[in-house]
Amino acid sequence: DAGITQSPRHKVTETGTPVTLRCHQTENHRYMYWYRQDPGHGLRLIHYSYGVKDTDKGEVSDGYSVSRSKTEDFLLTLESATSSQTSVYFCASYPGQGGEQYFGPGTRLTVT
């Protein structure tokens, strides 16, 4: 699993509150990703990073922001959580040049 950890693993929060999810990798991979997984939709890309301080939007980026100040850490922030953001969030990393994407264990977020 390329040494990817996510924290927290479970979180329940109220609508309108800010939430930050953390992803940490120990493999010095260049690329990092945040996906959300919902029934019937598979894995959808929220944001990704191709280097420190270099990020780009995915297909479902509205309501989310990210930051990457160090190679090993990639943060996902929900500025004001909504019930539609209840989901399982997966972080992934990719070394580049033909390797594979490695996924973390996931964070289950419930917005009430």
Added chain:
Amino acid sequence: GENVEQHPSTLSVQEGDSAVIKCTYSDSASNYFPWYKQELGKGPQLIIDIRSNVGEKKDQRIAVTLNKTAKHFSLHITETQPEDSAVYFCAASIVNYKLSFGAGTTVTVRA
């Protein structure tokens, strides 16, 4: 962007039988097609992949085939075992660092 469709959404097979999952993609420029297996409560894990210059690839009981003309690719699992029960995702990529995933197939192997 790339659009990947995956069928069926659920698949139940008898232990020892074969399972086949099919995916189609929209962008003819896609050149990398991985398959991921997700066990309950875990993150997806790569089980096999194929690139556009290859038509078929095998790894023990699993195989993937690619038809570039028709823009579809398939995962074949032979001699299914209980541990094959999981959710399987196909994906396609124009550039290696950005994958588009199918909606997933829940495979149940009946003992």
